[in-house]
Each structure stands twice: as structure tokens, then as C-alpha cells.
């Protein structure tokens with residue numbers, strides 16, 4: 001398959017000014033309004049090459065906005081990977097040793113294993129524990145419409161609707177390789193009120209991804225009364241006030257790679273709707289992988305086709 005050659009339109013901001021922070025954890029800063037209200041956490045660089053989130057946080061810091069109520073914590077996650085970013089090989093800095101966003105099972109965090117990402121996840125764990133609401137900012141390999149990943153809980157979908165953008169909300173259970181930060185602890189617990197969203201803002205290096213990341217972050221903060229509409233005005237993009245009719249895609253399964261050689265039969269980019277049922281998607285060590293139902297939506301087909309990883313997720317529009 002031809003590799004799409006995306007121009008790196010975004011520049012990674014200097015996050016050194018945020019290293020010391022004020023929480024005892026590097027690159028984590030908490031602003032306390034002194035007024036009762038929710039503790040909102042916004043995170044960037046869960047994947048080190050997804051720089052749109054760092055741009056959104058940098059803009060928020062530079063604007064010197066402070067929460068009107070409750071607390072606001074801003075965190076840069078996989079800083080080690082981010083610091084290895086090289087625009088000549090921009091995909092190489094997703095992580096150092098392993099995917100930071102597959103480590104969020106208590107057994108993994110409490111276990112004996114060591115890695116650059118595990119050390120960072122362990123350091124950040126109390127920060128995630130302390131938050132009532134989490135927005136984790138990401139971007140994607142292919143240039144498709146932005147996706148809000150709402151997990152499997154109804155309250156997360158409701159929150160995605162209150163935020164109001166983007167148009168597409170995806171309900172998904174994550175990956176066989178391990179739980180994501182957005183699914184950790186209370187955020188994945190039906191009995192909790194803690195609620196998390198993950199925004200896939202667009203292609204990793206397109207200018208538009210930074211705009212989407214910033215707008216989603218601002219609208220998330222307005223939703224909780226952390227900021228007012230007027231506070232957000234100066235940072236907002238041209239589409240800030242759009243109110244799209246939001247649609248929900250329910251993910252029914254993740255295709256996890258079982259063999260050493262997985263290949264797609266077409267150059268899928270994501271959000272293709274395949275019909276009829278039984279359409280061939282790819283081959284896993286020669287075994288055919290076909291769509292299980294009509295109008296099957298392909299979600300975020302991966303170019304990292306390694307055994308045990310997710311090749312693609314399958315879903316359908318439910319609203």
C-alpha cells in the first residue's frame with residue numbers, strides 16, 4: 001500500500017516552561033479557583049507524536065486563563081517520547097518503549113514491570129485519580145473527520161453531546177492490548193460519576209487538528225464552568241460556534257492481529273462504510289477478515305500492523 005505523505009504543518013511547541021509545574025509531578029500544573037466546582041483534567045501527548053494537544057495546552061497557558069470555579073489541571077503525558085520528535089520521521093515518536101495508553105490496568109500499574117511509559121503512568125496516576133472529568137487530546141494517522149471516543153458508558157456520550165463537537169461520537173471498549181487512560185478507575189466504572197472523553201482531532205500534523213483540539217478543549221472547559229464563552233473567545237477557531245447534528249457510531253469489535261503478517265486488501269483510511277455483510281477487509285496470516293454485517297464502518301485502520309495490536313475497529317451508526 002502507498003504510504004500517504006502528509007506534510008508536517010504543525011510545529012511542536014516548547015514545553016520546557018511547563019516542566020516544573022506546581023504539583024510535584026513534572027509537566028503537570030493545577031490551577032485552583034478557590035471556588036467549589038469540579039476538578040477538570042486536560043491531557044496532551046499521551047502519544048508523543050500527537051502534537052496538536054501540546055499546541056492546545058500551550059495556547060491555554062499563554063492566554064493565562066484561570067478556572068472560574070473548581071480546579072483545572074493541565075498535563076503533558078509522554079514527554080520523553082515528545083522530546084524525541086523529529087519532523088523528518090514524525091511517526092517515530094509515538095512512544096519510547098511501549099504505548100502509554102495501554103497500561104491503565106491496576107495490575108499493570110501495580111506490577112513489577114518497568115518501562116519509560118510505565119514510570120510516567122505511575123507518576124501521573126494520582127493526577128488522574130484526583131480528577132472528576134478528563135479530556136485526553138489525540139490525533140490520527142489518516143486525515144479523516146475528527147472523532148470523539150466516548151467509551152462504553154452513557155454518561156460519556158451525554159458529555160460528548162454537551163460539548164457539542166465534533167460531529168462523530170464513537171462508543172468503544174478500547175483495545176485488547178490494554179486499557180487506555182480514559183477507561184481507568186472511575187472513568188470506566190458504571191457506578192462512578194467521573195467522566196472521560198478522548199478526542200481524535202484529525203491527522204497528526206495537519207493545521208486543522210490543532211484548531212479542533214483547541215476548540216474541543218475550550219468547549220469542554222465551558223461545559224464545566226471552568227471558562228466562560230468570553231474567556232474562550234480569543235483562542236477559539238473560526239468554527240467554534242458550530243452546532244453539528246452529532247452522530248454516534250457504536251463499535252462492535254476490534255480486529256486484533258493474531259498472526260505475523262496482516263494486510264488490508266484496500267488502502268482504507270477510516271470511516272468507509274462497507275456493504276454488504278461479508279465484504280473482505282484484510283488477511284491475517286492468510287485468514288480472511290470480513291465485515292460481520294451490512295453498512296459496517298471502518299474506524300481508524302492502523303499502519304502499525306503488529307501481532308497483538310488493533311488493526312481496525314468495526315462499528316455502525318446507531319444515532
Ligand SMILES: [Zn+2]
Pocket residue numbers: 046047050138139
Ligand atoms: Zn493517540
